[in-house]
Amino acid sequence: MIELYHVGKVYPGADRPALDDVNLSIGKSEFIILAGASGAGKSTLLRLLFCAEQASSGQVILQGKNLARLSRHEMAKARRSIGVVFQDFKLLPALSVLDNIALALEVQGLSRDDVVRRCLKVLNEVGLSHKTHQPIAALSGGEQQRVAIARALVVEPAVLLCDEPTGNLDAERAREVMELLITAHVRGTTVVVATHDPALLSGGRRRVVALDQGRIAHDAPAAAARRSDQRFDAA
Amino acid sequence: MIELYHVGKVYPGADRPALDDVNLSIGKSEFIILAGASGAGKSTLLRLLFCAEQASSGQVILQGKNLARLSRHEMAKARRSIGVVFQDFKLLPALSVLDNIALALEVQGLSRDDVVRRCLKVLNEVGLSHKTHQPIAALSGGEQQRVAIARALVVEPAVLLCDEPTGNLDAERAREVMELLITAHVRGTTVVVATHDPALLSGGRRRVVALDQGRIAHDAPAAAARRSDQRFDAA
Amino acid sequence: MIGALSASVVKHGWRSVRSGGLPFFFAVLMTALGMFSLTAFGTVLWNFRALARAVGESVAAVAFLKVDDAAAAEETRARIQLTPGVESATLMTPEEALQRARRGLSGSAALQASAGLTMPWVVEVVPRFSLEDGESARLELVQRIGALDGVDEVLHPGGELKRIDALLRLLHGAGLFLAVLIVLVVVVVVSNAVRLTVLVRKDEIAIQKLVGASDAFVALPLLLSGVVQGTLGAVIALVTSGIAHASLARVVRVALSGALGTFTLDPLPWWILACVIVGGALLGAVGALLSVARFLRTSS
């Protein structure tokens, strides 16, 4: 599903590489937790997978395609099968919750009815039905984060990339969101979650990939609860 | 220092009040943790203290002044003695780290030399000296959060309001930031931290005010480690 | 799919119109102003040719004939009429000519002696007037008429004509200069206004790209809003200039009619008005296209 070969990323003007010789293979329908201190390169790695940045060296393969070789059109198409929860949400403050989520579906050319139906469903799942027509600016931090998650889930993506999806949520809400991610995972979505949340890291039931200063520090396969549809992968 | 009498806040178009009959008294140099689930009203309360919103009912007294009666000029002056870490940082992505922090001092009319000196000092404290001249857009989420904290600390404020200051930080960084806040507290600053971070909540060494749906659910005075310069307060 | 996509394009176009806010109305206003100036100037230019013709025709040359009877005079007149470059030729009997000479030979000191004056048959010649012909063309015409059988001498009011000519030339030149300036301003203003709309909406566009919008999905609404801007501006310009025309036409007629016969300020013909609207829409589209293309290239 996702393969990284000797991937490096040096931002122009940066003193050290954000990613350095990263090798990683993520199977279809795996659930990966990307750990690492602040500035370790988690968001950078997700940005590479999402074509928001180009790798400086090495190759990133997503669904069998080398991301460096995609045309603009193919890139747009690839993005439509990826759901992303951005660390800074990237919502439009002036638009309503519904319109923000609808954006992701409108881009795919769905009819307005379908769009609204699916938006309302996912809003219900993240527990924000009562905020449907409020502008994003009128939401609390945690509510905005759940809107961001809803927008990523609404497209029923093949790959779900979540950057710190519970940073603004209380423990209760965080657990609910994790359950949503697991539901998507059970449906067959490949999920990559970047986080420092100790609650998510602890337990050892998921495969944890830890980054440190742009290098993979350790890659622990899930100790238990490994799902039958998961392939083993050479790290 | 900070007194709230029967404070209510209803946002226009909202279905229920964000704050409802809140009574709270915070003494000089106290350290308060404001807990509560997502949407409980933590940010709203901080916004009232910061004159970013007006209370719908009741009175908010800060440093002996009723905030509802401040002129524009007095409000600007009051804000210069308050440091705020916003939940969404409110940094300018195009400006450098230094310029973002300098903003808070320039507004006070300090000379450029003083401004730069104090900015570099505080950047050193939050561990971002190596990013001084990078634009905010080139920083990771956690680094941006530390810039936001630096901007709040640089004015050496009488009151420090922090909204979820560790949401994007790993445990190590979060502890460092908390130590910065405690240092400020020791210097005599009144600190109010809104958070869901269990690490901050646990321990019972600080006074915790918990909000639930806009009402104060419980207000537990610090069990231990109470400092001599703190007054007792009638909650 | 295509249907839903285009519905969504229209919806986003409308949203960008609504949310365009200040830059949008700014663009419409500027387009309207530019188009209005163009239309106003066009009206002046359109009527200016009529004015020029009126001025030109009022400046006639006079041919003195060496014929004795009315039939020969009429024959000569007909021959003059057929000369290329002659708009009209009118015959005057010697008596009429004498009357004219007595009445209004202004600028001349010869009236004193006119008591003992005898006049020949005279043909008043109105040359076909055009700004482009220079002095030499006019002299050539005079010579050509003078060479005709039965024509004794041709006089033409060179000085006066030259003066009016110079003024008309100046008007024309200044006019062209202004027109070029206005077109430039309109193009720059509209394309910049659309660029500003893009600037204001850049967050939204960035997010659309992030959730997988194709270039067309991003560009079409902007193009649409550019076209709407341009068209709206042109329509407003036409309405305004219609009002201006209605209120100014009378003033101009009164001011000019005394001197140059009945002179009316005609409105522009409908096809020019249609061109203005199409031009507005095109300008908007081009402006939008330029800025959108640039924007798509720089953002990913």
Add this chain to the structure above:
Amino acid sequence: MIGALSASVVKHGWRSVRSGGLPFFFAVLMTALGMFSLTAFGTVLWNFRALARAVGESVAAVAFLKVDDAAAAEETRARIQLTPGVESATLMTPEEALQRARRGLSGSAALQASAGLTMPWVVEVVPRFSLEDGESARLELVQRIGALDGVDEVLHPGGELKRIDALLRLLHGAGLFLAVLIVLVVVVVVSNAVRLTVLVRKDEIAIQKLVGASDAFVALPLLLSGVVQGTLGAVIALVTSGIAHASLARVVRVALSGALGTFTLDPLPWWILACVIVGGALLGAVGALLSVARFLRTSS
């Protein structure tokens, strides 16, 4: 404190100039275009008065005297010269008058008879020309001169004058209309451009307010950037119109000089240029003030 604050204001002003980017250059460009149009138009208007004077003076009236000797003629000439509304009066001997009549009595059919012509003493009168005087004022002057001792009859070229008059009036009217339009456009463009700068910088301003900036701290840099915009625009306009003048003046002189004597397109005097720069700065300041005031009111 005040010094540091004002240093910081300058710094922020400069930053808003630098970061103003597109809207800033747009505003400068638009101001420059508007100011340039104004200057170009001003130059035309300025020289237009000279042109009008030249045209007016070339249209002289002629007074025929009933005197017998040179002394009496000179005395009459002096009396005519002193009549209000007369610019100049030149005496011609009968011989000179006859010469003139022979040479160039264009538009007149009286040449035929000029062989047996005798002329009186003649005074050529140039009326003081002004656009504002109507036909009646001119007739009155003719009557006043005609009533003088020693003057037999006064002729004046009414038709020709009327025609040129009408053209000049038209030019003047259209010019005023254009000037008003241009001033309006410049005001709207500049104030909107500053408003757009505010729009683009609204995040920065919001954060400045959050960290306790006073209204002055927010407004002054914007005001400064408005003034810089306006001034820069005006300076660019002056430079451009200087270049345009240098390249066009020759063309205009060649085109017009033949007909109307030596006619030069003079540049505007320095104090008008200074006014343009001050005007640009003022326009920028007013535009900035308007939008900043509105913005401060709506944001807290």
